[in-house]
Amino acid sequence: MTSTETFTKTPGWLDFYDGPSRPRFRLPAGAVDAHCHVFGPGAVFPYAPERKYTPCDAPKEALFALRDHLGFDKNVIVQATCHGTDNRALVDALRASGGRARGVATVSRDVTDAELQAMHEAGVRGTRFNFVKRLADFTPREVLSDIAARIAPLGWHVVIYFEAQDLPELYDFFTTLPTTVVVDHMGRPDVTQPVDGPEFGLFVKMMQDHPNIWSKVSCPERLSQSGPPALNGEQHAYRDVAPFARRLVETFPDRVLWGTDWPHPNLKNHMPDDGLLVDYIPQIAPTAELQRKLLVDNPNRLYWS
Numbered sequence: 111m112t113s114t115e116t117f118t119k120t121p122g123w124l125d126f127y128d129g130p131s132r133p134r135f136r137l138p139a140g141a142v143d144a145h146c147h148v149f150g151p152g153a154v155f156p157y158a159p160e161r162k163y164t165p166c167d168a169p170k171e172a173l174f175a176l177r178d179h180l181g182f183d184k185n186v187i188v189q190a191t192c193h194g195t196d197n198r199a200l201v202d203a204l205r206a207s208g209g210r211a212r213g214v215a216t217v218s219r220d221v222t223d224a225e226l227q228a229m230h231e232a233g234v235r236g237t238r239f240n241f242v243k244r245l246a247d248f249t250p251r252e253v254l255s256d257i258a259a260r261i262a263p264l265g266w267h268v269v270i271y272f273e274a275q276d277l278p279e280l281y282d283f284f285t286t287l288p289t290t291v292v293v294d295h296m297g298r299p300d301v302t303q304p305v306d307g308p309e310f311g312l313f314v315k316m317m318q319d320h321p322n323i324w325s326k327v328s329c330p331e332r333l334s335q336s337g338p339p340a341l342n343g344e345q346h347a348y349r350d351v352a353p354f355a356r357r358l359v360e361t362f363p364d365r366v367l368w369g370t371d372w373p374h375p376n377l378k379n380h381m382p383d384d385g386l387l388v389d390y391i392p393q394i395a396p397t398a399e400l401q402r403k404l405l406v407d408n409p410n411r412l413y414w415s
């Protein structure tokens with residue numbers, strides 16, 4: 111199956127770093143990289159016409175090699191917006207993983223029950239709603255509510271991606287979803303604001319008041335404003351983001367997930383060394399117990415039980 115289409119990367123696109131170091135931090139046995147993507151390859155799985163960016167290819171073989179290199183046991187692969195609602199690359203990766211990957215798909219309201227069932231059999235366990243305007247077009251709330259109602263009986267959850275300044279407007283929608291809800295990248299806080307300030311306070315309150323809401327404490331490389339990047343051996347990377355992630359890990363130890371976000375779409379100023387990104391974990395989960403919950407217990411409970 112080869113498409114006739116060829117793709118040109120978005121100008122300025124940064125490719126993933128293909129010589130990651132081996133982390134100093136030893137991941138616990140059974141650790142899951144709970145947020146990563148596959149891109150194409152475009153010649154086999156074409157990028158969606160409605161995409162907002164055209165990435166480099168980042169195929170499943172490269173993802174599985176990274177998993178083994180870093181010391182993860184399993185992956186949760188999240189449908190990237192450049193593939194729209196065409197989940198073929200995701201499903202292909204899940205099927206090739208031998209049970210070592212689960213997925214989060216993006217579906218439209220007219221997805222059939224048979225399609226949902228086939229995705230479930232391949233390992234899909236959630237659907238993603240994207241509210242980041244540079245990544246996805248607006249979808250009316252009633253359409254999203256319909257999708258949530260369709261996937262709930264399968265035991266799937268909803269993954270939401272949004273920016274902190276939009277949370278007040280989205281709060282009521284998020285807190286009335288009928289499933290477990292997983293927030294991508296801590297709802298993208300502005301880390302120049304205080305961790306105890308009103309913006310992050312609203313996010314913490316949402317998790318406090320709604321025990322069905324989880325958060326990925328991922329993507330310091332996107333959120334950092336001034337912290338040193340995970341490059342050149344840096345052992346305390348993204349110091350400005352760590353207090354936000356640590357607050358969530360310590361307050362909600364049973365509802366947090368961590369992922370590399372490989373292949374790191376749309377980064378503009380640097381591409382992290384994924385080995386050093388793993389070395390960031392002890393800054394946000396300082397004890398062995400918190401590390402085990404974050405990396406092993408929580409993702410295995412949500413995706414493999």
Ligand SMILES: O=C(O)c1cc(C(=O)O)oc(=O)c1
Nearest residue numbers: 189190191192245294375376
């Ligand atoms: O911030 C981003 O650009 C980004 C994009 C995507 C995607 O395109 O799916 O996923 C992410 O987790 C983050």
